[in-house]
Amino acid sequence: MNIGEEPYQLDVTWDIGTMGQSKHHIAHDYFNLTDELMNQDHKADSSLPECKSKKANYYVQRGCSFQMRHRLMAYIDRLIEKNERIYEFRAEGRLNKVAIEKEVADHIVQKLHEQERSSVGIKTCSNRELGIYRIEIS
Incomplete structure (x- = not known):
């Protein structure tokens, strides 16, 4: 799909059937991705326009995509101060390690x-x- 002049990968069917009892949560994992991200676990059936931009990515637009630990933790601290119950973010690059969730x-x-x-x-x-x-x- 195109947003402005930029093409993005989008899979709106990804979370169908995976929500169980939590139908109130919409997963945005596959919204407006680059080819690199989408190709990690999806394969296109046909040739598609090249998608490289991250500008319209759901997590980038919401300001919750991080490459550095201190920025992620500052974001989490702001949510705690606001008494938020849901903490959703994307960890990029080296920050996306197994232990980051814990x-x-x-x-x-x-x-x-x-x-x-x-x-x-x-x-x-x-x-x-x-x-x-x-x-x-x-």
């Missing part, structure tokens, strides 16, 4: 404990291939 979840629990809000439940959902993480506090 590191962020532990950080959230620690901050909430400091605020004497220690009896919380944590539910995580991730697409590690794309570096997309969702942490929900209950």
Whole structure:
């Protein structure tokens, strides 16, 4: 699909049937991707226009796509200050390591404990291939 003059990859069918009881959550994992990201676990049946831009990517547009740990943690801290329950972000490059989801979840629990809000439940959902993480506090 094109946004302005730039082509993007989009798969609106990706999460059909995967939501279970959580139909209130819409996964944006495959919205406005580059070819590089889409080709990690999708293969096109035919030739498509080359997609290189990240400008209209869902996570870039929302300001929650990060390459550096300190910026990600500052974003998480802002969400904690706002008493948000859902923490959704994309970790790019080296930041997308196996432990980042646990590191962020532990950080959230620690901050909430400091605020004497220690009896919380944590539910995580991730697409590690794309570096997309969702942490929900209950």
